Amino acid sequence: MAKLYFIGAGPGDPELITLKGKRLISEADVIIYAGSLVNPEILKYGKEGAAIYNSATMNLDEVLQVEIEALKAGKKVARVHTGDPAIYGAIQEQMDGLRAAGIPDEDFEVVPGVSSFLATAAALKQEYTLPGISQTVIITRMEGRTPVPPKEKLSLLAAHQATMCIFLSVHAIEKVMETLKEGGYPGDTPVAIVARATWPDQRIFRGTIDTIADILHKAGVVRQAMIVVGKVLDTDYDLSKLYDSKFTTMFRKGTDEK
Known part of the structure; x- marks a missing residue:
């Protein structure tokens, strides 16, 4: 057929x-x-x-x-x-x-298939949505040959300070980081970059908005890498209510239930 x-x-x-x-x-x-x-x-x-x-x-x-x-x-x-x-x-x-x-x-x-932004989370052993830190994941890219609509400029998206996964932009890492700072991310915001996630030659780099560009340049990474930005990468967070012993769900009664 x-x-x-x-x-x-x-x-x-x-x-x-x-x-x-x-x-x-x-x-x-x-x-x-x-x-x-x-x-x-x-x-x-x-x-x-x-x-x-x-x-x-x-x-x-x-x-x-x-x-x-x-x-x-x-x-x-x-x-x-x-x-x-x-x-x-x-x-x-x-x-x-x-x-x-x-x-x-x-x-x-x-x-459908497994996206590289999800493979990157797996490589980092990282959850993108931590209670009290971020419940939003922004998937975007830096403007290149393909333009970005004005309301989706990286600096505007950065104002939310949510977890951000940035595709197709590692070649312009300095500009990406500068734009994120212009939008409101502090310079000490954690950044992780996974090059060729799940391939045999996968590499992981960690730093901050202020330091990651130098780290990446020394490694010579210019393509096939996902940029992840956000506090979820290095911070304390609230525990999920889903498994809280005091919290009642449709499947179990919490210890605080009268």
Whole structure:
């Protein structure tokens, strides 16, 4: 049956793809993968004889052409993206392109994956939402070739001082840190950076807004790294009410319950 699947392949570790994603890749007649980021080990899940395309060397029209021709030929297509395709995955333009070509929605499907910002939390052994410290996670990026809407400028988001996960920005680490300070984060706010989370060569760097740029430059990290900023990285916090012995839930009665 002809169908296209946009599959989140996870952050790097080939075992962090979902069971569904792995199965669909193994069944696909055509595999189009984002070769600049997707671990090539993922391709080993494909069946013998599957046509494989590296979208890193293709433009949008070329990708759509392969997808549409394969669907019209009755083939199953695995369009493999890194992490979760809903975050900086550039799948919306592909889905809209398919619709414009007359491909109905029932002929394509999105399969979620593990995003790198979640893999980063796992590498850091860190919860992003600590009671009394932060209950909000901001996922964003520094403005680059892709512009950022004026109301989403990093300095404005920094005013919340929530936990912030910053994609695609490590190459401009000084500017990122300067902008965060301009927005209200104190210079001693903890910062953690995970380069190539879950890959065999994963590296972790810790510092503050004032110190992390120098640390990163000495390490030579300029891409494929997640920046995490916030007090959750190094502070005391309130314990969760979920497991508080005094707190009553729908599953148990608290010790303070009369």
